[in-house]
Amino acid sequence: MLSHKTKYALKALLYLAQQDENHISRTIEIAEGANIPKKFLEQILLDLKRGHFVGSKQGKYGGYYLLKDKETITLADIHRLFDGAIALLPCASLNFYERCSDCVEESECHLRHGLMTIRDETLKAMQGITIASLVKK
Amino acid sequence: MLSHKTKYALKALLYLAQQDENHISRTIEIAEGANIPKKFLEQILLDLKRGHFVGSKQGKYGGYYLLKDKETITLADIHRLFDGAIALLPCASLNFYERCSDCVEESECHLRHGLMTIRDETLKAMQGITIASLVKK
DNA sequence: TCTAATTCTACTAATTTTATAGAATTAATT
DNA sequence: AATTAATTCTATAAAATTAGTAGAATTAGA
Incomplete structure (x- = not known):
């Protein structure tokens, strides 16, 4: 499941x-527009x-704006940043690999392969969802 | 991510x-065989x-044994039971549906569709992984 | 210099997760 | 009937994570 943080980030x-x-959006403007607690959104x-x-x-007159092209920001990117x-x-992760403390012999772990x-x-699916694709729906 | 509970259940x-x-397996036997804290495993x-x-x-001389056919127990089942x-x-769930508290109009939510x-x-992939398929690897 | 925004650091409150403790119950064996 | 060894149940505790808040510092346009 996504944390609220990730959900808010996507919104x-x-x-x-x-x-x-x-256009430059102030935090308060985004917070009210997307219904997110302002201080948390900061x-x-x-x-x-x-x-x-x-x-x-x-x-x-400051604020925030998209830096990356909305076609290139994927759900996978935002998930990785926050969650x-x-x-x-x-032990099955590409970017956040860590060995299980309860693992005896990783190469023989039946679970890991699955x-x-x-x-x-999942990664393939999440990389297929971009901010642009969501807006279009 | 899976909780330890789900990981231990799968193991x-x-x-x-x-x-x-x-064969009937005692808790202590499973705990030691799969490296799981015994009381938690209970x-x-x-x-x-x-x-x-x-x-x-x-x-x-009591203990535990598989009740369901190992071909029919999927990763999705165990995930749902524990996590x-x-x-x-x-809001995008089939079995655990709940409305988002910060949602204004669900039918117009761009995020939900994605x-x-x-x-x-993910569900399709998780239903493809069974206890039997893991053992075979 | 005033105003209104981001930025930064620290903190708190609530929730969830990961266990552990110990008594009650069950059933096979002696 | 007593003993033994297992599951079952209820309660609790410690640790980690999540969600959110407070307030001061910094920045820059008017």
Whole structure:
């Protein structure tokens, strides 16, 4: 399941993607438009900025805007930024690999193989969903 | 991601599936064989029993055994029993549907549609992984 | 200099997860 | 009937994560 943070991030990106080119959106505007707690959204937008998905302009008349092309921002990207691994266990993850503490011999783990299959399928599906594709629906 | 509970449940089922037909496994035997904390495993086995995946025999020489055919127990089933919805948000779930509290008009939610696509793909993949298919690997 | 925005650091409250403890119950064997 | 060894049940606790808040610092346009 997605955390609220990831859901809010997606809703914020969706909001930004629907604005006119060159429009700068204030946090309060996004918060009200997408129904997200304002202070929580501040943190989320900062994280999106650090991830180079949005840009910001400081000071009066400042705010946020999409930095990356909305066709290239995928659900997988945002999931990884906020909720981490796509895989169902760290040992089956590409980007967040970690060994299971209860694992005796990883190469012989029956579970891991199955979970890597799931990861490949889920990843493919999640990479197919972009901010642009969501807006179009 | 799977919780430890779900991971342990899968490992326990895998252990049971690899025993001889008619063999009854004690909790301690499964715990040591699959490297799972014994007291935690007790609860998990009870949940699996309530879900009709395993059967139990009480008293001396009692223990647990697979009740359902290992070909019919899927990753999706076990995920739902312990971690709940397969979908990434409750509003996109088949079995755990719930409306988002921050949602204004669900039928117009851009995000929901995309997440239902992901759910269908992931579910299909997870239903393809059975305890039997994992053992074979 | 005033105003209104982002940015940063720290904190808190609630929830969920991961267990553990110990008594009650069950049933096979002696 | 007593003993033994297992499941079952209820309650609790500790740790981690999530969700959200507070408030000061910084930035920049008017």
